[in-house]
Amino acid sequence: MLLPQEIIRAKRNGLELNREQIAFFIKGVTSGAVTDSQIAAFAMAVYFQGMEMHERVALTEEMMHSGNVLQWHDMPGPIVDKHSTGGVSDSVSLMLGPLVAACGGYVPMIAGRGLGHTGGTLDKFESIPGYNIMPSETSFKQIVKDIGVAIIGQTDEIAPADKRIYGIRDVTATVDSIPMITASILSKKLSAGLGSLAMDVKTGNGAFMSTLEDARLLAESIVAVANQAGVPTSATITDMSQPLGSTAGNATEMLEAIDYLTGKYRNPRLHEVTMALAEQMLLLSGLATSKQDALSKLNHALDSGAATEKFSAMVHALGGPADLVEKAGDYVQLAPVCKPVFATTAGYVQHIETRNVGLAVVSLGGGRTEPSQKVDHAVGLTELASLGQQISADQPIAMVYARTEAEAEAAAASVQAAFSMSDQPVEAPPIIHALLEPTK
Incomplete structure (x- = not known):
């Protein structure tokens, strides 16, 4: 017989959980049958005892299926996304989504808010007057199909089990558990129905994983779990021992991103990380045949203004001003x-x-x-x-x-x-x- 306390006991004692146990527990998290205190105990047991790779895959997939998983049957190109573990002055997503869309990718980016010392992509977009981070699912899908990119927030239908577990991990000192971080990130990302994913795992004194060793363990976990869950995924470990760009904040980073897209100014570090991740997205999704081919396509998208056009179109489709790029200082x-x-x-x-x-x-x-x-x-x-x-x-x-x-x-x-x-x-x-x- 399956009981939440018996599943917690098994993990507390260092036993491996099977798919049936994990599925039962996550269903209880979603329905409310599992209490906050049981989630806290489970998180602490995982924190101390860890999880084998098959357990991490099961936890990720069950959390992903706790809500709505988007389907993209009629897309004319590959569905691909990127995720960063977060840092300071990391505005990569702002340029990366439009840049990959300009190369033929379809990027349904479900982004997060800032918490603690790290900035959030959603907060940066909310510095644009009128930008709607919570469109309906129908509208979200239509914008991705029409433009190739939409950057929005996590709805209540996307991985609700993760939302509840994360809130409890945050107040019980169990956030920095690699199996739990892996499942939290991937359950949200894979709910978007991705064909492939490029991960950016930060390391350094501005990152959650401050040592290179911890960053590598997380990167290995995410790559293994995502690929076993059927989504080709790579991880780039990037430096966060200094702010990534020249600005930190919300409006400040939005203005830097617009300067980047238009070619007015590109911070070399920000450019290197943006291009490395964009290159991975093109290679993983089959939009480029080699690194050289990817770089050629990306440089053309930047130099021709195609990436800027995608950015402008996305902002306008989500309620922002049509002439944001031309009059950035007036709006932001x-x-x-x-x-x-x-x-x-x-x-x-x-x-x-x-x-x-x-x-x-x-x-x-x-x-x-x-x-x-x-x-x-x-x-x-x-x-x-x-x-x-x-x-x-x-x-x-x-x-x-x-x-x-x-x-x-x-x-x-x-x-x-x-x-x-x-x-x-x-x-x-x-x-x-x-x-x-x-x-x-």
Whole structure:
């Protein structure tokens, strides 16, 4: 006889769970038959005892099927997506979706909000007046079919078991369990009916997986589980020991993304990660035959303006202004108080406490410490200095945009403290640490 407490007991004692036990437990999570305290106990048992790969696959698939799994029967091209484990100044999705759509991919991106020090793709899109992150499923599918990309939020019908489990993991110190992270990410992503997936697993002091070893374990888990669940998936391990782009915030990153698409300015790190993930998406989905072919298609999509056109069309289809790209500064506005941040001493940027840079944005009101908080989209940081960059005494390491002088000063002090300087040249770490190809 199946009982939630017996399933918890088995996992607590280090036994492997079978598909029937996991399916029963997840059905109970979705229906409410399993209590919050039982979910908490289950999460803690998994945290300490771990899960074998077959258990992770079963958990992912059962959570995925706890709600609606989208079907794309009439799409003229491959369904492909990307997911990042999150960091600071990671605006890749904003450019990546339209860029891959311009190369013939169909990208139904169900994105998340920021929490803690990490920014959220949805918050960035909500800095655009009128942009609707929660269209109906019919509308979502139609936009993906017509334009090739739509970036929206997780509805109540997508992986509801994950939503409930995640909320409990968040308050019971069981978030950083690799089997649970794997199932949480993939149950949401695979619910979108994907044909293939490119994962971006971050490592460094601004990432949830701060060590390369932990990042690799998570990447291996996601690649193995997704491929066993029938979705060809690769994972690129990328660096988060400094902010990825030149800005951090919501409106600030949206403006940076528009500058990127139009070619006005492309931060080299942001460009390298965007192109690496886009290349994977084209290769996994069969839209490119080689890395060279993928790069050629991607560069053409950027240089011809096709990626920018896809971005504009998506924004307008989801309720935003048709001329956003042309009049970005009119629509996406920054907070009124602008203050430069100077390093404590001139020299080379030796170290950045990336998490604290993200928390400085949160302190301005640009992020949240718990899910229900409202976000001020207009605050944030621009012109962020990079590791290894030489800074003179009169050169800012960042610009702060805030609502008040006092908030600007407090954030500036936090950002200043996050940067350590050296009088000797410093070599920045590689942007891409590893690529894990799909397992057969």
